[in-house]
Amino acid sequence: MAAIVGVLFFYDGKELPQWNLGITLNGFVSVFSNIAKASLLLPTAEALGQHRWNWFSKESRSLMDFEVLDAASRGPWGSLLLLLRAAQVRGLTLASIGAAIILLCLPLDLFFQQIIVYPNVWVEVASPATIPRAITYSVVAGQYTQNNQTLGNADVIMSQVVQPFFYLNGTTPNLNVHCPTSNCTWDPFETLAVCSACDSRISQELEFGCVTGSGDWLTDVSDYYNKTSFPNITQCGYFLNLTSDNPVLMTGYVVDPISSAIGDVLETRLFPLVDAITRERYYQGSYAFKDVVDPILDFLIVGTPGGLEAIHRNETPVAHECVLTWCTQTIHSSFLWGKLSQNVSATFLNDTKREFPFTFGEDAADYIYNANISLTPPEQHLSPIPKSGGQPPNITFGVDNTTALQTIFLTDTIAPSFITIPSSAGGSQVKIDTVDAIGAHVRPLAKNLWLPPYGNTTHYVERIAETMTNTIRNSPAVDGSLVTVTGTAWDMRTHVKVRWAWVILPLVLLVFSLVFLIITVARSSREVETVGIWKTSAIAILFNGLDDDARKNVTPNCRMGEARTKARQLRVRLVPE
Incomplete structure (x- = not known):
């Protein structure tokens, strides 16, 4: 015994x-x-x-x-x-x-x-786990067309994963996580990211009316640069700046002034508060997010759930202002049975006010973007400890002005854009890439993921931000290396x-x-x-x-x-x- x-x-x-x-x-x-x-x-x-x-x-x-x-x-x-x-x-x-x-x-x-x-007990194994993070972000060299010019340094990788969301069929890429077992954990860490936020206060700025104005949203309008070519049409619906000289229809329909017949319908409009061509600002560049410095995109999403019949009944639309901006996120990550879980416990945005980052030349379309994004969170994890001892220095996360501008150009694809129901067509269509000199792209649309019942505006913008963040974290640094965080791999063993x-x-x-x-x-x-x-x-x-x-x-x-x-x-x- x-x-x-x-x-x-x-x-x-x-x-x-x-x-x-x-x-x-x-x-x-x-x-x-x-x-x-x-x-x-x-x-x-x-x-x-x-x-x-x-x-x-x-x-x-x-x-x-x-x-x-x-x-x-x-x-x-x-x-x-x-x-x-x-x-x-x-x-x-x-x-x-x-x-x-x-x-x-x-x-x-x-x-x-x-x-x-x-x-069965989880025990630590010798082989480490890794997960990517981003300190800085630079574009991958390529070419793109903007303002009738072929330019270099387009963010090709970001475009490939983000643009499908603009056509409402995107998929968030997985992070390049290495976990040698079925269970891995990481200590909290900071990473460069794209954050999003949405606000519905812009709804109070919408007014219903029937006026004659610009038909820039019509499906057959492709020359978005030449704004004088937009046809004048009589349209009824919910307008922004209804009483101004340039009211903007956000959702509504065309009315024949003679027969009162209803024509093409604007189901949803995505409207940038900084013009994608002239960089003219509406509401000084933001209505609800004036404290956000150097946003990537600040835009309105206004639409009427319920489709064609609801629009004809002049039902109240759903309106949001959403913003995408550079930030840092404090991430708590774990990987279990093939599924990565990430919890954002803290975010940090630059709140130092400065002048509008665009400097214009003689031509309104000739401008320079001056903002170099620099973010230094006050509380950080995984900062390198100096050999001499003492407190570890804070890491500065950043994006150079060239890369920041390319990212803005990328989001110009989505705003302005329109979801319409032409009278001659059998269903909804999405018109996007309206600032492309070649002409806007029009595709059939099965489901409008911006609005109920198929989607939610805030959630969809969050998915776009998450996609951009994952792309940034998966991208190598300037020297070609991938910045990663080392974690602990756990294996299940039988104990006594x-x-x-x-x-x-x-x-x-x-x-x-x-x-x-x-x-x-x-x-x-x-x-x-x-x-x-x-x-x-x-x-x-x-x-x-x-x-x-x-x-x-x-x-x-x-x-x-x-x-x-x-x-x-x-x-x-x-x-x-």
Whole structure:
């Protein structure tokens, strides 16, 4: 039993051992528990057998007690009979302890096997996990067309993953995470990111009316640069700046001034608060987010849920102002069973006010973007610790003005854009890339993910921001290296857990059997001259047996039942010759 306790104490809380010859920990416990059980029963049975002689040495007893004590020393059934007998004869108390020990040894195997359980535990492995982060961001060299000019340094990778969202069929790319196991965790860290926010207060600026104005949203209008070419049409719906000289229809429909027939319908409009061509500002560049410095895009999304019939009924539209801007995010990341979970616990935006970042030349379309994005969060994680000691310096995250401008050019694709329902077509269409000199792109649209019931404006803008953030983090730094954060990989291993409460019964039986044995030895030592040390042996009876008077009560060929009856009636005592 000491070997079992010692081995279990050594392996408690450790990984399941792999022993030679395929022997398991349960096998070891099983073998030694059976040895312990047998070693426990043997001296208990022998001591109980000795009590058979001691019982008859004091005074005359029922001869049946001899069989009861003898049966108790030979197994559980006899021990049970002895305990039942002890309830009637108070003098069998000490022998009852031995009988109880034998009975309680029956469930010992169960208790030994219940001692050990094998929980699966996540343990750290040597191979590290990595997840990308971004300190700075620069565009990938390429070409793009803007203002009828072929320019370089277009952000090709960002365009490939973000532009599909503008056609309402985008997919957020996965981060290049390396996790050598099925479970990895990372300490919190900061990364350069794109943050988003939406506000619905712009709704109060919308007014319903029917006016004659610019039909820039019509599907067949493709020359967005030449604003004087937009047709004048009579249109009804919800306008921005309705009473100004240039009201902007946000959602509504064309009305024939003669027949009052309804023509093309504008279901949703995405309107930039900084013009994509002239960089003219509306509401000083923002209505609800004036505190956001150097936004990538600040735009309105206004549309009428419910489709064509709802627009014809002039139902109130859903209006949001949303902004995309550079920021840093504090990320808590984990990877479990193939799924990456990221929790943004904090964000940091530059709140230092400065002049409008565009500087214009003689031509309104000839401008320079002056803003170099610089972000230094006051509280940071994973900052390098200086060799000289002291507090680690704060990292400055940033985007150069060239890259920032390319990102703005990319979002010019989405705002301005329109979702329309032409009277000549059978369904909705999305018109995008309106600032492209080649001409706007028009595609059929199955679902409008900007509006209910198929989508949600705030959530969709968040998806665009997440896509841009993942692209930035997956992109290499200026020197071509990928900035990563090292985390911990965990592997599930089987450990040994010892439930020490199940050891109580074996230890209690061990102590009681020892006490029972010591008391029996002490008593037998005092009575050795009168009784002798016979234990469970029957030789003393064979050599001596009952006297003549006792034998006359039972005939030689009597049956067992008759002999038992006589034994209950006959009282005997052990006496020396």
